[in-house]
Amino acid sequence: MSLFxxxxxxxxxxxxxxxxxxxxxxxxxTADDPENEGKQLTATDHKKIRIMAPxxxxxxxxxxxxxxxxxxxxxxxxxxxxxxxxxxKNIYSxxxxxxxxxxxxxxxxxxxxxxxxCPLTQIYPSGDDDPLIIGTLQPDESYTTSFxxxxxxxxxxxxxxxxxxxxxxxxxxxxxxxxxTRVGVSKDILYLDIDFEKEIRMTxxxxxxxxxxxxxxxxxxxxxxxxxxxxxxxxxxITGIRGDILPGSYTSKMKRPxxxxxxxxxxxxxxxxxxxxxxxxxxxxxxxxAEVVTINSDRETTWVELEFEVLAEAIDAxxxxxxxxxxxVKKRKPVSHEDPPAIGDKMSAVxxxxxxxxxxxxxxxxxxxxxxxxxxxxxxxxxxxKMAYDQFNFVVSWWRDVPNAEKxxxxxxxxxxxxxxxxxxxxxxxxxEVEMIATATVTGxxxxxxxxxxxxxxxxxxxxx
Numbered sequence: 454m455s456l457f458x459x460x461x462x463x464x465x466x467x468x469x470x471x472x473x474x475x476x477x478x479x480x481x482x483t484a485d486d487p488e489n490e491g492k493q494l495t496a497t498d499h500k501k502i503r504i505m506a507p508x509x510x511x512x513x514x515x516x517x518x519x520x521x522x523x524x525x526x527x528x529x530x531x532x533x534x535x536x537x538x539x540x541x542k543n544i545y546s547x548x549x550x551x552x553x554x555x556x557x558x559x560x561x562x563x564x565x566x567x568x569x570x571c572p573l574t575q576i577y578p579s580g581d582d583d584p585l586i587i588g589t590l591q592p593d594e595s596y597t598t599s600f601x602x603x604x605x606x607x608x609x610x611x612x613x614x615x616x617x618x619x620x621x622x623x624x625x626x627x628x629x630x631x632x633x634t635r636v637g638v639s640k641d642i643l644y645l646d647i648d649f650e651k652e653i654r655m656t657x658x659x660x661x662x663x664x665x666x667x668x669x670x671x672x673x674x675x676x677x678x679x680x681x682x683x684x685x686x687x688x689x690x691i692t693g694i695r696g697d698i699l700p701g702s703y704t705s706k707m708k709r710p711x712x713x714x715x716x717x718x719x720x721x722x723x724x725x726x727x728x729x730x731x732x733x734x735x736x737x738x739x740x741x742x743a744e745v746v747t748i749n750s751d752r753e754t755t756w757v758e759l760e761f762e763v764l765a766e767a768i769d770a771x772x773x774x775x776x777x778x779x780x781x782v783k784k785r786k787p788v789s790h791e792d793p794p795a796i797g798d799k800m801s802a803v804x805x806x807x808x809x810x811x812x813x814x815x816x817x818x819x820x821x822x823x824x825x826x827x828x829x830x831x832x833x834x835x836x837x838x839k840m841a842y843d844q845f846n847f848v849v850s851w852w853r854d855v856p857n858a859e860k861x862x863x864x865x866x867x868x869x870x871x872x873x874x875x876x877x878x879x880x881x882x883x884x885x886e887v888e889m890i891a892t893a894t895v896t897g898x899x900x901x902x903x904x905x906x907x908x909x910x911x912x913x914x915x916x917x918x
Contacts, residue, residue: 473506473545474622508545509616511632513558514538519644520604521636521683530606530640534576537600537612539632543590547621552587554616558600563609563635572608572638576601604638609646612636642684645779647762649786650675669789670703671747676786678741678765680779682733686770689777691731693764696743702757703788704748747788757786849891853882 456462468478471746479499486492489909515537520531538559543549562571587596601613613633620626637646670672676696682689698705733739745757763779855863860880893901 465806470506472791473504473508475501475503477501486808491785499787507630508543508549508618508621508628509630509632510540510542510544511614511616512538512540513532513612513614513632513634513635514540515602515612515634518634519639519646519681519683520687521642521644521685522604522606522638522640524640532603532605534601534603535636537602537634537636538597539600539614540595540597541587541590541616541632542595543592545621546592548589548591549618550589552590552596552616552618553584554587554614556583558586558602559611559613559615561611561613562601570606570608571610572604572606573610573612573636574603574605576603602636603628607639607641609635609637640855641777641780642682642781643689643763643765643777644681644683644769645761645782646679646681647761647782647784648677648679649760649784650677667789668747668789670788672788673715673744673746674786676743676745676759676761676784678734678743678763680739680741681777682737684735684767685766686735688735689733690766690774691733691739691763692739692766693762695760695762697760698745699760699783700760702759703755705745705757706748707743707745717849745786754792755788757788759786760782849887852887 454462477499478501479497481495481497484494485796486494515535517535520533520535522533524530539554539558541552541554556577557573560571560573560575585598590596608784611633612635613631615629615631617627617629620628637644680691696707698707731739743761745759746755760783761779761783762781765777767775767777769775852860857880860878860883862874862881865871868879889901
């Protein structure tokens with residue numbers, strides 16, 4: 454390699470941080486001296502970088518996390534107390550000193566909800582709010598304390614705190630880490646909570662769930678709903694779920710909310726014409742999900758505003774019925790107009806998740822072998838090679854990590870009253886097919902991928918897909 458006067462060249466190295474600490478990077482360049490034949494020139498450079506990682510496992514747990522308030526004769530809520538427990542564990546390899554937390558928990562309204570009000574108040578038994586001095590925690594040692602909160606009205610709150618300590622690697626510096634939970638308060642017996650799809654990362658320790666996924670123009674995102682029966686006496690029969698995209702939102706389409714019934718029951722969705730009763734006993738909960746597809750457009754709107762409502766019947770011990778509702782629950786999802794980050798060298802999120810691509814994929818699913826062959830051989834985009842790594846490989850990793858007892862429980866949902874040997878035979882068959890998929894994602898054998906995709910979506914039980 455040669456460089457002319459004034460010319461430069463750069464090299465990129467990809468490094469992976471595997472632990473907390475300080476690393477010194479160094480590099481040396483050698484070259485022939487152009488003015489002294491046979492003589493070598495050298496140049497070096499050094500750079501220190503710091504790799505940060507959590508040193509605490511911080512958990513905030515409210516009991517209960519969904520609180521039902523009784524009302525007086527005028528319909529006003531009667532305040533009620535609840536407990537919030539804080540647990541701090543040192544997960545680092547060194548002792549951590551000078552640990553402290555504020556005696557006041559941070560209580561804030563959940564952003565994006567209809568009411569920008571947090572109905573929780575902290576109660577101080579000692580009458581003061583001095584910081585709690587914890588001191589030192591050895592590796593794997595934990596500290597636990599409790600706080601008392603009072604709920605006064607409807608609403609949803611983030612309950613969180615910040616833990617401070619001396620940095621064990623840099624004694625002159627202070628570090629801070631946070632832990633949080635969410636608490637809902639309702640006067641009604643039918644409670645609805647809405648949340649969005651989270652980031653999922655594969656690590657050496659398995660699957661980890663992170664923050665809410667960022668949505669770029671053209672992306673598809675999932676909305677998750679949790680329905681709870683807060684009554685101590687009445688059963689609730691869910692009769693419908695309403696889901697709408699409100700005017701003024703980023704241009705989007707929403708598939709009808711889809712609800713999973715109890716084990717052994719058929720699934721149903723609002724507007725599908727199949728609505729077997731979904732009965733919730735006191736204290737029980739139910740889930741549903743909806744899929745929202747953002748349309749790639751030039752509009753300047755930067756969010757999608759969604760509104761959901763659950764309709765139901767409350768049934769008392771004598772069989773008397775009363776129509777109840779969760780009330781409208783609104784939630785906003787930001788949509789970025791930035792170009793999505795590249796995935797690999799060839800492809801962006803828009804290439805994978807535009808509405809047109811989803812529609813085309815669905816139409817072509819009648820011929821999975823031809824579809825996968827076409828995508829695999831599409832050298833200009835390399836779509837299927839990335840899709841196989843992201844989708845097939847994720848399924849493989851997840852299935853391998855699931856204990857056999859849990860696999861048995863899952864299969865039992867679709868093979869009701871089957872003998873144990875038959876359930877195990879089904880699991881062994883799926884184990885074999887998953888390993889075939891794992892090999893095919895490495896070898897690029899689109900024929901095997903197409904065959905397995907066909908088995909899971911065609912020949913197998915529809916729910917397995």
